[in-house]
Amino acid sequence: MTPDLNIDKLDLQIIQQLIHDAGLSYAEMGKKLFVSAGTIHVRIKKLQDAGIIQGQRFQVDLKKLGYDVIAFIGIYLEKSSLYDTVARDLKKIPEIVRMNYTTGNYSIFAEIVCKDIGQLRTVLHDELQKIKGIERTETFISLEESLNRSVSITS
Amino acid sequence: MTPDLNIDKLDLQIIQQLIHDAGLSYAEMGKKLFVSAGTIHVRIKKLQDAGIIQGQRFQVDLKKLGYDVIAFIGIYLEKSSLYDTVARDLKKIPEIVRMNYTTGNYSIFAEIVCKDIGQLRTVLHDELQKIKGIERTETFISLEESLNRSVSITS
DNA sequence: ATTGAAAGAGTCTCAGT
DNA sequence: ACTGAGACTCTTTCAAT
Numbered sequence: 001m002t003p004d005l006n007i008d009k010l011d012l013q014i015i016q017q018l019i020h021d022a023g024l025s026y027a028e029m030g031k032k033l034f035v036s037a038g039t040i041h042v043r044i045k046k047l048q049d050a051g052i053i054q055g056q057r058f059q060v061d062l063k064k065l066g067y068d069v070i071a072f073i074g075i076y077l078e079k080s081s082l083y084d085t086v087a088r089d090l091k092k093i094p095e096i097v098r099m100n101y102t103t104g105n106y107s108i109f110a111e112i113v114c115k116d117i118g119q120l121r122t123v124l125h126d127e128l129q130k131i132k133g134i135e136r137t138e139t140f141i142s143l144e145e146s147l148n149r150s151v152s153i154t155s
Numbered sequence: 156m157t158p159d160l161n162i163d164k165l166d167l168q169i170i171q172q173l174i175h176d177a178g179l180s181y182a183e184m185g186k187k188l189f190v191s192a193g194t195i196h197v198r199i200k201k202l203q204d205a206g207i208i209q210g211q212r213f214q215v216d217l218k219k220l221g222y223d224v225i226a227f228i229g230i231y232l233e234k235s236s237l238y239d240t241v242a243r244d245l246k247k248i249p250e251i252v253r254m255n256y257t258t259g260n261y262s263i264f265a266e267i268v269c270k271d272i273g274q275l276r277t278v279l280h281d282e283l284q285k286i287k288g289i290e291r292t293e294t295f296i297s298l299e300e301s302l303n304r305s306v307s308i309t310s
Numbered sequence: 311a312t313t314g315a316a317a318g319a320g321t322c323t324c325a326g327t
Numbered sequence: 328a329c330t331g332a333g334a335c336t337c338t339t340t341c342a343a344t
Contacts, residue, residue, distance in 0.1 A: 015215060022177075022212050025337060025338085026339095027338095036313050038312070038313060038338095039313075045339095053213050057173070057175065057176065057211065058173035058174060058208050058210070059212060060170060060209065061207050061208075065162070065207065067306060072257065072264055087302075090302075091301075094306075096302065097303070099300070099303075100225070100227070101297065102295040102297050104293065104294065106295065109227055138259065139258075139259065140257040140258060140261065141259070142257050143258060144256040145253075146242045146256060147242075150212060150252065151217065151222060151252050152249045153220060182319090182320075191329065200322090
Protein backbone atom coordinates (compact mmCIF):
# COMPACT_ATOMS: atom_id res chain seq x y z
CA MET A 1 0.00 0.00 0.00
CA THR A 2 2.58 2.51 1.19
CA PRO A 3 5.14 3.08 -1.55
CA ASP A 4 8.34 1.51 -0.36
CA LEU A 5 10.84 4.29 0.14
CA ASN A 6 14.37 4.39 1.27
CA ILE A 7 14.33 6.98 4.00
CA ASP A 8 17.94 7.90 4.58
CA LYS A 9 19.67 10.04 7.15
CA LEU A 10 19.13 13.24 5.18
CA ASP A 11 15.38 12.58 4.93
CA LEU A 12 15.20 12.09 8.67
CA GLN A 13 17.10 15.31 9.32
CA ILE A 14 14.71 17.18 7.04
CA ILE A 15 11.65 15.66 8.74
CA GLN A 16 13.10 16.47 12.14
CA GLN A 17 13.50 20.10 11.05
CA LEU A 18 10.03 20.39 9.50
CA ILE A 19 8.28 18.88 12.51
CA HIS A 20 9.78 21.44 14.82
CA ASP A 21 9.92 24.50 12.61
CA ALA A 22 8.64 24.63 9.05
CA GLY A 23 9.65 28.27 8.68
CA LEU A 24 13.11 27.85 7.13
CA SER A 25 13.63 28.30 3.40
CA TYR A 26 15.10 25.48 1.34
CA ALA A 27 18.31 27.44 0.97
CA GLU A 28 18.66 27.91 4.74
CA MET A 29 17.88 24.29 5.47
CA GLY A 30 20.30 23.20 2.76
CA LYS A 31 23.06 25.26 4.36
CA LYS A 32 22.32 23.68 7.73
CA LEU A 33 22.46 20.16 6.31
CA PHE A 34 25.29 20.78 3.80
CA VAL A 35 23.35 20.17 0.59
CA SER A 36 21.87 22.45 -2.07
CA ALA A 37 18.42 23.99 -1.94
CA GLY A 38 17.49 21.84 -4.94
CA THR A 39 18.23 18.67 -3.03
CA ILE A 40 16.06 19.79 -0.11
CA HIS A 41 13.32 20.52 -2.61
CA VAL A 42 13.50 17.06 -4.23
CA ARG A 43 13.54 15.30 -0.87
CA ILE A 44 10.60 17.24 0.54
CA LYS A 45 8.61 16.56 -2.61
CA LYS A 46 9.38 12.83 -2.27
CA LEU A 47 8.28 12.84 1.37
CA GLN A 48 5.09 14.70 0.51
CA ASP A 49 4.24 12.34 -2.35
CA ALA A 50 4.73 9.41 0.01
CA GLY A 51 2.34 10.97 2.51
CA ILE A 52 4.98 11.03 5.23
CA ILE A 53 4.81 14.81 5.38
CA GLN A 54 1.29 16.08 5.13
CA GLY A 55 0.75 19.77 5.52
CA GLN A 56 1.76 22.71 7.58
CA ARG A 57 -0.23 24.36 10.32
CA PHE A 58 0.51 27.45 12.31
CA GLN A 59 0.76 27.14 16.06
CA VAL A 60 -1.60 29.58 17.76
CA ASP A 61 -1.60 30.95 21.29
CA LEU A 62 -5.17 29.97 22.15
CA LYS A 63 -5.13 31.82 25.47
CA LYS A 64 -4.58 35.12 23.66
CA LEU A 65 -7.68 34.38 21.59
CA GLY A 66 -9.76 33.74 24.69
CA TYR A 67 -9.67 29.95 24.59
CA ASP A 68 -8.68 29.49 28.20
CA VAL A 69 -9.81 25.99 29.01
CA ILE A 70 -8.24 22.72 27.87
CA ALA A 71 -9.71 19.57 29.34
CA PHE A 72 -9.35 15.84 28.89
CA ILE A 73 -12.37 13.59 29.08
CA GLY A 74 -12.31 9.90 29.83
CA ILE A 75 -15.47 8.33 28.43
CA TYR A 76 -16.96 5.03 29.59
CA LEU A 77 -19.20 3.32 27.03
CA GLU A 78 -22.17 1.09 27.83
CA LYS A 79 -20.78 -1.42 25.33
CA SER A 80 -17.48 -1.08 23.47
CA SER A 81 -19.27 -2.05 20.27
CA LEU A 82 -20.87 1.39 20.42
CA TYR A 83 -17.52 3.03 19.71
CA ASP A 84 -18.18 3.90 16.07
CA THR A 85 -21.54 5.59 16.58
CA VAL A 86 -20.40 7.47 19.68
CA ALA A 87 -17.23 8.60 17.88
CA ARG A 88 -19.31 9.85 14.97
CA ASP A 89 -21.51 11.89 17.33
CA LEU A 90 -18.55 13.29 19.24
CA LYS A 91 -16.94 14.53 16.02
CA LYS A 92 -19.92 16.80 15.49
CA ILE A 93 -19.02 18.78 18.61
CA PRO A 94 -16.60 21.45 17.36
CA GLU A 95 -14.99 21.95 20.76
CA ILE A 96 -13.68 18.38 20.71
CA VAL A 97 -10.33 18.46 18.95
CA ARG A 98 -8.96 14.97 19.56
CA MET A 99 -10.28 11.49 20.18
CA ASN A 100 -8.50 8.21 20.83
CA TYR A 101 -9.86 4.73 21.33
CA THR A 102 -7.81 3.41 24.22
CA THR A 103 -7.02 0.43 26.40
CA GLY A 104 -7.51 0.75 30.16
CA ASN A 105 -10.23 2.38 32.21
CA TYR A 106 -11.83 4.47 29.54
CA SER A 107 -12.99 3.43 26.11
CA ILE A 108 -12.57 6.84 24.57
CA PHE A 109 -10.16 9.51 25.50
CA ALA A 110 -11.05 12.98 24.20
CA GLU A 111 -9.57 16.45 24.38
CA ILE A 112 -11.68 19.57 24.39
CA VAL A 113 -10.87 23.27 23.99
CA CYS A 114 -13.30 25.89 25.30
CA LYS A 115 -13.43 29.62 25.92
CA ASP A 116 -14.38 29.28 29.57
CA ILE A 117 -15.72 26.89 32.18
CA GLY A 118 -19.26 27.84 31.26
CA GLN A 119 -18.79 26.60 27.72
CA LEU A 120 -17.11 23.42 29.00
CA ARG A 121 -20.07 22.84 31.28
CA THR A 122 -22.47 23.28 28.38
CA VAL A 123 -20.64 20.74 26.27
CA LEU A 124 -20.32 18.22 29.10
CA HIS A 125 -23.83 18.64 30.40
CA ASP A 126 -25.86 19.31 27.29
CA GLU A 127 -24.03 17.94 24.25
CA LEU A 128 -22.38 14.88 25.75
CA GLN A 129 -25.42 13.75 27.70
CA LYS A 130 -27.43 13.64 24.50
CA ILE A 131 -25.20 11.01 22.95
CA LYS A 132 -26.57 7.46 23.26
CA GLY A 133 -24.09 4.85 24.46
CA ILE A 134 -22.04 6.95 26.87
CA GLU A 135 -22.27 5.50 30.37
CA ARG A 136 -20.39 8.22 32.20
CA THR A 137 -17.42 10.57 31.82
CA GLU A 138 -14.54 11.85 33.91
CA THR A 139 -13.12 15.29 33.27
CA PHE A 140 -9.58 16.50 33.88
CA ILE A 141 -9.15 20.22 33.46
CA SER A 142 -5.68 21.38 32.55
CA LEU A 143 -4.37 23.99 34.98
CA GLU A 144 -1.09 24.34 33.14
CA GLU A 145 0.35 22.97 29.94
CA SER A 146 4.01 22.45 30.76
CA LEU A 147 5.05 20.74 27.55
CA ASN A 148 3.79 20.48 23.98
CA ARG A 149 6.39 19.39 21.46
CA SER A 150 6.79 17.12 18.48
CA VAL A 151 8.40 13.72 18.83
CA SER A 152 12.11 13.70 18.10
CA ILE A 153 12.87 11.71 14.96
CA THR A 154 16.21 10.02 15.34
CA SER A 155 16.44 6.87 13.26
CA MET B 156 1.46 42.36 29.22
CA THR B 157 -0.15 41.22 26.00
CA PRO B 158 -0.25 44.10 23.53
CA ASP B 159 -3.84 45.14 23.26
CA LEU B 160 -4.94 44.44 19.73
CA ASN B 161 -8.15 44.83 17.92
CA ILE B 162 -8.67 41.40 16.44
CA ASP B 163 -11.36 41.86 13.84
CA LYS B 164 -13.31 39.44 11.71
CA LEU B 165 -10.64 39.33 8.99
CA ASP B 166 -7.95 38.46 11.53
CA LEU B 167 -10.07 35.60 12.82
CA GLN B 168 -10.69 34.32 9.32
CA ILE B 169 -6.95 34.37 8.63
CA ILE B 170 -6.16 32.58 11.89
CA GLN B 171 -8.85 30.01 11.18
CA GLN B 172 -7.23 29.36 7.79
CA LEU B 173 -3.67 29.18 9.13
CA ILE B 174 -4.57 26.81 11.95
CA HIS B 175 -6.05 24.32 9.55
CA ASP B 176 -3.80 24.74 6.53
CA ALA B 177 -0.82 27.07 6.36
CA GLY B 178 -0.09 26.05 2.78
CA LEU B 179 -1.96 28.77 0.91
CA SER B 180 -0.12 31.76 -0.56
CA TYR B 181 -1.08 35.26 0.50
CA ALA B 182 -2.59 35.85 -2.94
CA GLU B 183 -4.76 32.73 -2.70
CA MET B 184 -5.89 33.54 0.81
CA GLY B 185 -6.62 37.11 -0.22
CA LYS B 186 -8.84 35.90 -3.04
CA LYS B 187 -10.72 33.64 -0.63
CA LEU B 188 -11.30 36.50 1.83
CA PHE B 189 -11.80 39.27 -0.77
CA VAL B 190 -8.78 41.41 0.10
CA SER B 191 -5.38 41.93 -1.50
CA ALA B 192 -2.29 39.82 -0.85
CA GLY B 193 -0.68 42.85 0.78
CA THR B 194 -3.44 43.08 3.37
CA ILE B 195 -3.04 39.42 4.25
CA HIS B 196 0.65 40.04 4.64
CA VAL B 197 0.19 43.01 6.99
CA ARG B 198 -2.35 41.15 9.11
CA ILE B 199 -0.22 38.03 9.45
CA LYS B 200 2.77 40.15 10.44
CA LYS B 201 0.65 41.90 13.08
CA LEU B 202 -0.55 38.55 14.46
CA GLN B 203 2.99 37.20 14.54
CA ASP B 204 4.35 40.28 16.31
CA ALA B 205 1.59 39.93 18.90
CA GLY B 206 2.57 36.30 19.49
CA ILE B 207 -0.89 35.07 18.59
CA ILE B 208 0.53 33.14 15.64
CA GLN B 209 3.77 31.48 16.50
CA GLY B 210 5.28 29.27 13.86
CA GLN B 211 4.44 26.62 11.39
CA ARG B 212 5.03 22.91 11.73
CA PHE B 213 4.53 20.14 9.25
CA GLN B 214 2.16 17.36 10.16
CA VAL B 215 3.90 14.00 9.87
CA ASP B 216 2.47 10.51 9.50
CA LEU B 217 4.28 8.98 12.46
CA LYS B 218 3.10 5.45 11.65
CA LYS B 219 4.92 5.57 8.32
CA LEU B 220 8.11 6.45 10.19
CA GLY B 221 7.72 3.49 12.53
CA TYR B 222 6.30 5.37 15.50
CA ASP B 223 3.38 3.05 16.08
CA VAL B 224 2.49 3.61 19.72
CA ILE B 225 0.73 6.62 21.22
CA ALA B 226 -0.13 6.35 24.90
CA PHE B 227 -1.52 8.58 27.62
CA ILE B 228 -0.18 8.37 31.14
CA GLY B 229 -1.99 9.49 34.25
CA ILE B 230 0.57 10.20 36.95
CA TYR B 231 -0.16 10.24 40.70
CA LEU B 232 2.30 12.29 42.75
CA GLU B 233 3.25 11.58 46.36
CA LYS B 234 2.67 15.27 47.08
CA SER B 235 1.35 17.83 44.60
CA SER B 236 4.10 20.19 45.69
CA LEU B 237 6.49 17.91 43.83
CA TYR B 238 4.98 18.94 40.50
CA ASP B 239 7.80 21.21 39.38
CA THR B 240 10.65 18.80 39.97
CA VAL B 241 8.79 15.84 38.49
CA ALA B 242 7.82 17.92 35.46
CA ARG B 243 11.44 18.91 34.97
CA ASP B 244 12.54 15.28 35.04
CA LEU B 245 9.77 14.17 32.70
CA LYS B 246 10.80 16.77 30.12
CA LYS B 247 14.15 15.05 29.81
CA ILE B 248 12.47 11.96 28.37
CA PRO B 249 12.32 12.61 24.63
CA GLU B 250 9.43 10.22 24.05
CA ILE B 251 7.16 12.40 26.21
CA VAL B 252 5.65 15.01 23.93
CA ARG B 253 3.02 16.63 26.11
CA MET B 254 2.40 17.28 29.77
CA ASN B 255 -0.50 18.92 31.59
CA TYR B 256 -1.04 19.65 35.23
CA THR B 257 -4.66 18.68 35.79
CA THR B 258 -7.52 18.59 38.23
CA GLY B 259 -9.12 15.25 39.05
CA ASN B 260 -7.61 11.81 39.66
CA TYR B 261 -4.17 12.43 38.29
CA SER B 262 -1.81 15.26 39.04
CA ILE B 263 -0.01 15.06 35.73
CA PHE B 264 -1.36 13.96 32.43
CA ALA B 265 1.29 13.06 29.87
CA GLU B 266 1.36 11.85 26.28
CA ILE B 267 4.07 9.63 24.94
CA VAL B 268 5.04 8.52 21.42
CA CYS B 269 7.10 5.35 20.93
CA LYS B 270 8.24 3.08 18.11
CA ASP B 271 6.81 -0.05 19.70
CA ILE B 272 5.49 -1.53 22.92
CA GLY B 273 9.01 -2.53 23.93
CA GLN B 274 10.14 1.07 23.90
CA LEU B 275 7.02 2.12 25.81
CA ARG B 276 7.76 -0.53 28.40
CA THR B 277 11.32 0.73 28.75
CA VAL B 278 10.18 4.29 29.33
CA LEU B 279 7.47 3.29 31.80
CA HIS B 280 9.52 0.76 33.69
CA ASP B 281 13.00 2.21 33.60
CA GLU B 282 12.80 5.97 33.04
CA LEU B 283 9.61 6.77 34.93
CA GLN B 284 10.41 4.62 37.93
CA LYS B 285 13.66 6.51 38.43
CA ILE B 286 11.86 9.80 38.98
CA LYS B 287 11.41 10.69 42.66
CA GLY B 288 7.95 11.84 43.68
CA ILE B 289 5.85 9.68 41.36
CA GLU B 290 3.56 7.46 43.39
CA ARG B 291 2.12 5.40 40.54
CA THR B 292 0.98 5.70 36.96
CA GLU B 293 -1.86 4.49 34.78
CA THR B 294 -1.31 3.93 31.09
CA PHE B 295 -3.85 4.17 28.29
CA ILE B 296 -2.57 2.94 24.95
CA SER B 297 -4.27 4.40 21.91
CA LEU B 298 -5.62 1.72 19.61
CA GLU B 299 -6.95 4.23 17.13
CA GLU B 300 -6.76 7.98 16.75
CA SER B 301 -10.13 8.90 15.32
CA LEU B 302 -9.77 12.66 15.44
CA ASN B 303 -6.97 15.20 15.59
CA ARG B 304 -7.92 18.69 14.49
CA SER B 305 -7.41 22.29 15.48
CA VAL B 306 -10.07 24.15 17.38
CA SER B 307 -12.44 26.11 15.22
CA ILE B 308 -11.99 29.86 15.74
CA THR B 309 -15.33 31.56 15.37
CA SER B 310 -15.50 34.78 17.33
C1' DA C 311 21.04 11.50 -6.79
C1' DT C 312 23.09 16.21 -6.58
C1' DT C 313 24.25 20.63 -8.36
C1' DG C 314 24.03 25.41 -10.24
C1' DA C 315 21.70 28.45 -12.99
C1' DA C 316 17.60 30.30 -15.25
C1' DA C 317 12.56 30.92 -15.18
C1' DG C 318 8.60 31.46 -12.61
C1' DA C 319 6.02 32.52 -8.38
C1' DG C 320 5.76 34.43 -3.96
C1' DT C 321 6.91 37.82 -0.28
C1' DC C 322 7.79 42.34 1.25
C1' DT C 323 7.95 47.45 0.96
C1' DC C 324 6.20 51.71 -0.03
C1' DA C 325 3.96 55.68 -2.22
C1' DG C 326 -0.76 56.88 -3.25
C1' DT C 327 -5.51 56.85 -1.92
C1' DA D 328 -6.29 50.84 6.62
C1' DC D 329 -6.15 48.99 1.89
C1' DT D 330 -4.21 48.74 -2.73
C1' DG D 331 -1.09 47.99 -6.68
C1' DA D 332 3.36 48.08 -8.46
C1' DG D 333 8.33 47.37 -8.07
C1' DA D 334 12.25 45.13 -5.70
C1' DC D 335 13.66 41.26 -3.75
C1' DT D 336 13.73 36.42 -2.29
C1' DC D 337 12.32 31.74 -2.72
C1' DT D 338 10.64 27.82 -5.27
C1' DT D 339 10.81 25.00 -9.21
C1' DT D 340 12.69 23.07 -13.32
C1' DC D 341 16.30 21.31 -16.03
C1' DA D 342 20.71 20.22 -18.37
C1' DA D 343 25.08 18.52 -16.83
C1' DT D 344 27.67 15.58 -13.78
